[in-house]
Amino acid sequence: MRCPYCGCDDTQVKDSRPTEDNTAIRRRRVCTGCGGRFTTFERVQLRELSVVKRTGRRVPFDRDKLMRSVQVSLRKRPVDIEKVERMVSGIVRQLESTGDAEVQAEHIGTLVMEGLKGLDEIAYIRFASVYKNFREAKDFSDMLNEMSSDQDEDDPGQDED
Known part of the structure; x- marks a missing residue:
C-alpha cells in the first residue's frame, strides 16, 4: 500500500479489525519511510458495476462517490457515521446482488433517497433537491407536502382521540 504522505511503497499493517457491520476490514498502517x-x-x-447515466453514458460505479454524495446531504446533521456506512454498504450489496453488470443512475438515486428518508429528513430533502433537480421554492413545498401525506398514511389514527 502506497503512503498517502510521501508515496513510499513500504508500509506496515499495525492493526486489523472488522468494521462494526462486518462489511470491511479496517487496517491501521504506518509508513516505514x-x-x-x-x-x-x-x-x-x-x-464490477457500471452506472448508466441519464445521457446514456456509462461510467464505472464508485462507492466513494456514492458515500461523498450522501455525506454532502448529511453535512452538519446529527447522524452517526456508522449508520451512514451501513446504509451505503446496504445500497452497494443491493446493486451487486441484482446480477446485472449495469445499473441505472436513477435506481441508485432512488435507493439513496429511501435510505436517507429513514436516516434524516433534512438530508433526504437536500438530496432530493439535487436528484430531482428542483428549480424553485415550490418544488421544496411540494416535497414537504408529499412527505406529510406519506406520514399521514403511515399513521392513520394520529388525529383520533
Whole structure:
C-alpha cells in the first residue's frame, strides 16, 4: 500500500479489525519511510458495476462517490457515521446482488433517497433537491407536502382521540 504522505511503497499493517457491520476490514498502517500513520479499508467486491447515466453514458460505479454524495446531504446533521456506512454498504450489496453488470443512475438515486428518508429528513430533502433537480421554492413545498401525506398514511389514527 502506497503512503498517502510521501508515496513510499513500504508500509506496515499495525492493526486489523472488522468494521462494526462486518462489511470491511479496517487496517491501521504506518509508513516505514516517513512514519506517517493512515487507515485503509478492504471490502469484498462481487462484480464490477457500471452506472448508466441519464445521457446514456456509462461510467464505472464508485462507492466513494456514492458515500461523498450522501455525506454532502448529511453535512452538519446529527447522524452517526456508522449508520451512514451501513446504509451505503446496504445500497452497494443491493446493486451487486441484482446480477446485472449495469445499473441505472436513477435506481441508485432512488435507493439513496429511501435510505436517507429513514436516516434524516433534512438530508433526504437536500438530496432530493439535487436528484430531482428542483428549480424553485415550490418544488421544496411540494416535497414537504408529499412527505406529510406519506406520514399521514403511515399513521392513520394520529388525529383520533
